[in-house]
Amino acid sequence: MSEPILILTECGADIGFGHLTRCMSVAEGFRNVGMNAEVWAAVDESLTHSLPSAVRPIRWYGLPGELKAEVACAYSILLDSYRIDVDEIERISTINGRIAVIDDFPHRQYTTGVVIDSTIGAEKYAFPSKCAGVSYLLGSGFCALRPEFNRVAERKFCEFPRSILVTFGGSDIRSLTLPVVTMLQQKFPAMEKLVVVGSAFPKMELYSLENSNTSFYTAVDGDLMQKLMARADIAICGGGQTLYELASQGLPPVTTCLIENQKHDIRGFTQAGFGIDIGSWQRPDLPEAIATGICEIWPVSVRERHSAVGRRCVDGRGAERLAIAILAKWKCLVAHD
Numbered sequence: 001m002s003e004p005i006l007i008l009t010e011c012g013a014d015i016g017f018g019h020l021t022r023c024m025s026v027a028e029g030f031r032n033v034g035m036n037a038e039v040w041a042a043v044d045e046s047l048t049h050s051l052p053s054a055v056r057p058i059r060w061y062g063l064p065g066e067l068k069a070e071v072a073c074a075y076s077i078l079l080d081s082y083r084i085d086v087d088e089i090e091r092i093s094t095i096n097g098r099i100a101v102i103d104d105f106p107h108r109q110y111t112t113g114v115v116i117d118s119t120i121g122a123e124k125y126a127f128p129s130k131c132a133g134v135s136y137l138l139g140s141g142f143c144a145l146r147p148e149f150n151r152v153a154e155r156k157f158c159e160f161p162r163s164i165l166v167t168f169g170g171s172d173i174r175s176l177t178l179p180v181v182t183m184l185q186q187k188f189p190a191m192e193k194l195v196v197v198g199s200a201f202p203k204m205e206l207y208s209l210e211n212s213n214t215s216f217y218t219a220v221d222g223d224l225m226q227k228l229m230a231r232a233d234i235a236i237c238g239g240g241q242t243l244y245e246l247a248s249q250g251l252p253p254v255t256t257c258l259i260e261n262q263k264h265d266i267r268g269f270t271q272a273g274f275g276i277d278i279g280s281w282q283r284p285d286l287p288e289a290i291a292t293g294i295c296e297i298w299p300v301s302v303r304e305r306h307s308a309v310g311r312r313c314v315d316g317r318g319a320e321r322l323a324i325a326i327l328a329k330w331k332c333l334v335a336h337d
Contacts, residue, residue: 029319
């Protein structure tokens, strides 16, 4: 089929790139089952150069000009945005009736289409007042990860952890990398520190902390991130997409909530038994709390248990599973057209 599935999302300095990463994974899932998929991203103009070449940078909100015609002609539409409201979503659905929405926050109410929340445990609490005209795909089985996370890390659990991965997202919106790495160098000097930051991170600050046990990575694609996760024994991170990637690799994390919509991710995993939640990034003793969390997850038996839980929660095949499920719903709609 020549008409593409259009995937509309957003990214930027204030919200990070997690939505875009997820949408690119969903697009890959559609391609794996024989469908053409395109990703449109509304992005801050200053960050347009940071987008992958396969992503179309465009302010699609309101569908100005010729965009409305493109949406109407597309095979279907998938939305991943919390900046638009239900009225705008319903307006898009009148232009193209095959519509799906990824909504893991703030859980708006819908009257039509396919609604996806791949948050761990979402099947137990999300959208308690379900609409008969909506199809729901809920739970971490539908979590769309980058294809590199189909690979299973061969994890060997040593008695003493040797390496720790630090990542607070490409934009590090809370500026946590420097104080946390400084703490690690003071309290865990012998451990290898693998620190992932965005390309815009101040280079002089990196150089001031880099040493024989601390390495910074600023251009990290899915392949390198998977290899770093496979190499590490413990991770420090926020919530969001990274937490699901860690689970797929069985790498136990110490987590801190960076933005409101990460709360369900962190709570779901910690309730399942994966990761140590040390609370909000705003707590004044955050570096010390992270150090305590590391000590809590340090024993080999604890890391083994957390690792096994993570792999059970996320198997890395959610993108294709999601694509197949969405297409099944849309084909049902086609049959009734």
